Amino acid sequence: MQVDIIITLRESILDPKGKASRHALENLGFREITEVRIGKFIQLEIDTDDPGEARKLAEQACEKLLANAVMENYEIRIPDNA
């Protein structure tokens, strides 16, 4: 079963990459783009048919490795079963 994970920096955390990208976009003429926040998209293939189980495993993977709980939020999406 495929599981998608979106990891973003928590709201108040400075995002130097986002900041630099926003600045570069502005220099390219994208004046309407006022904010850029950069996160990660992770796709897992989990060997189970149970969406609950898949979600649980993905959550553990995020807590232990994929996301930095001190600074980041993660959102788990199960495309077939959202």
Added chain:
Amino acid sequence: MPQLRHREPDITPELAREHGLTDDEFVKICDYLGRTPTFTELGVYSVMWSEHCSYKNSIAVLKTLPRTGPGLLVDAGEENAGLVDIGHGLACAFKIESHNHPSAVEPYQGAATGVGGIHRDIFTMGARPIASLNSLRFGSMSEPRVRYLLDGVVKGIADYGNSFGVPTVGGEIYFDKSYEGNPLVNAMSVGIVKQGETASAIAEGVGNPVLIVGASTGRDGIHGATFASEEISEASEAKRPSVQVGDPFTEKLLLEASLEALKTGAIVGIQDMGAAGISCSSSEMSAKSKTGMHIDLDKVPLRESDMSAYEILLSESQERMLIVAEKGREHEVMDVFAKWDLNAVVIGEVIDSGRVVYLRDGEVKADIPADSLVLGGGAPVYIRETAKPAYLEITGTTDLSPYIDVEDLQDTMLQLLKSPNIASKRWVYEQYDHMVRTNTVSGPGPSDAGVVRIKGTNKALAVATDCNGRYVYLNPRKGGQIAVAEAARNVVCAGGRPVAITNCLNFGNPYKPEVYWTFKEAVGGMGDACDMLQTPVTGGNVSFYNENPIGAIFPTPVIGMLGLIEDCEKHTTPAGFQSDGDEILYVGASRSGIDGSEYLAFIHGITAGDAPDMDLEFEKRLQKVVLEAIRDGMVASAHDLSDGGLAVALMEKAIFSDKGAQIRLDLPGQSATEQLFSEAQSGILLTVKPANLDALQLFLTEQEIPVHHLGTVGGDQLIIEEIAELPVSQLKDIYEWIIPEAVSQVQP
């Protein structure tokens, strides 16, 4: 938190307590103000009177340290960093600072912002950082969490330092269980400035504009108490205090812009923003000049527009500075910052009322006598209760005799080389750029101190950090003395004259009498050594509350020593063997006692005894005489004896050079175990060309420094007659692989 901007909690002694203020302190605040503080004022007092900003529990003790000397251009604590005359019309600004607690929570960013913060302290004085060092302490590497912290901290230091473009030229790492859960991350920066071009953290000239420059302000690092009020305590994710994130490229711009703006002459005063951000910089600058500031927080560039006065004042967003400019010339400053793509905004002006006044939404949110906030002014000063720790009775009377004369010394030597405290830290320092700017003469690794050329002169700086926390734990006073003496010895071995120190004092909770006793003793010991070696203290930093559930960390007063090499080409001295046929001399005190040694700790699992022996008066003579011998060109290499004693010093000299040696151990009196593994202080291994052997021995003897001819460099084995025959390649394998293997071990 839009609520917080318009609805503030009621001020009660309870809320003050949640802000870390005692009831007495709360009463004192009400006295200073003549009324109950506002919520914003309470927040400002709480950070300004925190240990970090006010040094309230340490300043009385710190004042006992020797803080003046011939070369010092500013007194300790007067400016952001110490400033030392290094000749040629140049001065060196240097300081060390801790970032322990942020690194325990988020190792990468904690360490990165530690590096950024200390560099800002240096360039805010107008000096360009030319070198950095790091002193790190971790728990045992068998713990996965420790490996995670180590990896994060080292990457954080490397990424920030390498991006910012300052070489990391030295430092040290120790591992001990006492640091588990509470790593120490101390970062040191060293910079150069022309005398007369230094900047000051002052706010003179009523009517002069106050500018905030650099990055925008966000909710970084605002202390947990912000969220203490009832209304907003629904513990949502986003309401937790935010980890500060470093942005080294912005810091690089800020460095160049600040130095360029200082050259315009339009800047009256400048201070970097670290802990307590705008509140700290504005009140300290005002208090120093006996002026005040009127600041409109609505004008501060914000990352999130709904921030309250409280949050803006307490934000610890990185890469920012506060500047007081000459009235009418502020545009010269703003133009420079605009050129570097950085904010530079006038947010207020200098006033003469002695108060700092902060407005938000057109309303006065805080109006405080600046002097009442700061160290040396109204901030509390405490001398805490002391009690000699009970453990000293046990460690001091432990019988070490079973370990003082053991069999199989060769195997013990090999085992000792496997201690992570001794093994090569190449895995760490190879992540750091130590050559950027190309002035590095000796980087981390095979030299007792980092050596950096001073461009345009034939001089160099030799810098080292040092502290053996185990020694300080076993005998705080002697341990404090040794930390200074050994840092100085490292500088001497590299060919430099020790000039002055900065220090980072890492201790447990000062409200525990045992911790405070240790603190006072250790600082006393540092003072003894600084007096004797004539290396005054130029400033530094105190970090208390370094504890984990088992107890306090080893008391760890890290010393950052600055030394000056008069002739970089001729005097810079390596640690490893140089040429086959060179003669090896042991110079210094007798190798007696295994107290507090790495041998006891690592081989036998025992932390006991006294701190190793040291006679400060002898130490001073030894350093002076060895430096003289180096300057006279008689010395081919020099390496001081420290962790692991003579055995490790010999093995290291061999490993550094891929050369063996033939040694006969016949130091008078002691057992072979002691001769090899004692960490008695005041010992140096020198090598000398055969042609200079007699002259050097004669010189040392004339100076009444004991000298023993141990043997000769050569071959591919380290041979100690009747004790060990060790192929250098085998030593090297062990030495180089211990740390990489420990780091990469997989969780079972």
